[in-house]
Amino acid sequence: MKSDTLIEIDHVTFGYDAERTILRDVSMTFRRGQVTAILGGSGCGKTTLLRLIGGVYPPNQGRIVFDGEQVDTRDKDQLFRQRRRLGMLFQFGALFTDLTVFENVAFPLREHFPDLPESAIRDIALMKLNAVGLRGAAALRISQVSGGMARRIALARAISLDPELIMYDEPFAGLDPISMGVTANLIRKLNDATGSTSLVVSHDVQECFQIVDYAYLMRAGGTIVAEGTPAELSRSDDPEVRQFIRGEPDGPVKFHYPAPPLAQDLGAGA
Numbered sequence: 001m002k003s004d005t006l007i008e009i010d011h012v013t014f015g016y017d018a019e020r021t022i023l024r025d026v027s028m029t030f031r032r033g034q035v036t037a038i039l040g041g042s043g044c045g046k047t048t049l050l051r052l053i054g055g056v057y058p059p060n061q062g063r064i065v066f067d068g069e070q071v072d073t074r075d076k077d078q079l080f081r082q083r084r085r086l087g088m089l090f091q092f093g094a095l096f097t098d099l100t101v102f103e104n105v106a107f108p109l110r111e112h113f114p115d116l117p118e119s120a121i122r123d124i125a126l127m128k129l130n131a132v133g134l135r136g137a138a139a140l141r142i143s144q145v146s147g148g149m150a151r152r153i154a155l156a157r158a159i160s161l162d163p164e165l166i167m168y169d170e171p172f173a174g175l176d177p178i179s180m181g182v183t184a185n186l187i188r189k190l191n192d193a194t195g196s197t198s199l200v201v202s203h204d205v206q207e208c209f210q211i212v213d214y215a216y217l218m219r220a221g222g223t224i225v226a227e228g229t230p231a232e233l234s235r236s237d238d239p240e241v242r243q244f245i246r247g248e249p250d251g252p253v254k255f256h257y258p259a260p261p262l263a264q265d266l267g268a269g270a
């Protein structure tokens with residue numbers, strides 16, 4: 001029987017170099033079929049975590065387990081197999097601006113299945129575009145579409161290979177409130193319709209809480225503040241969690257980076 005867990009982050013510590021640790025003893029569980037958020041401010045190591053799951057870098061300590069198999073960055077066959085099961089929506093979509101909407105979605109299909117007949121590529125790409133409501137925009141160039149549409153096209157591309165795990169890096173960045181809501185609902189809908197598992201990295205607590213089953217809150221320095229369902233986290237009376245969820249500028253996490261008193265820096269009162 002398959003376990004409930006698709007991805008396990010097991011006591012992972014990581015730094016790009018020896019001087020600075022980015023993730024410290026991080027443990028997380030991503031359950032099959034669920035949408036899970038990793039929330040935290042800029043620079044707390046969220047994107048880094050996605051890179052580790054994708055096998056771009058190995059952890060310094062701990063392990064990452066993908067469907068029962070430890071991710072081993074030295075095993076190229078395993079990495080290829082695992083990446084084939086992953087869909088990734090990069091920050092700001094990262095579409096090919098010179099290609100049409102259709103060609104952007106067809107790109108991973110052409111790359112992974114060079115022998116696939118054109119008629120099959122067409123059917124799959126159009127189906128994916130239909131799922132995000134943009135089949136009618138297939139012939140447009142990326143330069144002709146709005147930011148919100150571009151995000152949906154990136155979503156269609158991320159699901160083109162029917163991934164079991166879809167990782168979204170800041171899917172709401174730079175979107176107006178309506179496009180944000182549309183994107184959030186689509187993430188949920190696509191997850192449920194395709195039976196996949198989704199991981200959403202974001203600093204947007206309120207938008208994520210509308211659609212996720214579970215969330216991890218991370219703080220600067222690469223540690224976990226709290227985890228739970230949106231309802232559990234919203235009820236928390238931990239001051240740091242409350243600051244986080246309400247987006248308050250000051251609380252246990254200080255607005256000011258540590259500095260000497262202002263008067264001293266300005267040379268006054270000396």
Ligand SMILES: Nc1ncnc2c1ncn2[C@@H]1O[C@H](COP(=O)(O)OP(=O)(O)OP(=O)(O)O)[C@@H](O)[C@H]1O
Nearest residue numbers: 016017022040041042043044045046047048049170
């Ligand atoms: N390739 C890299 N080499 C060295 N340091 C890096 C590299 N990528 C990121 N970092 C550093 O690691 C830290 C964590 O970055 P990361 O991108 O994981 O944070 P994040 O939480 O995703 O933030 P953001 O939302 O701003 O992308 C940052 O201080 C960043 O400067």
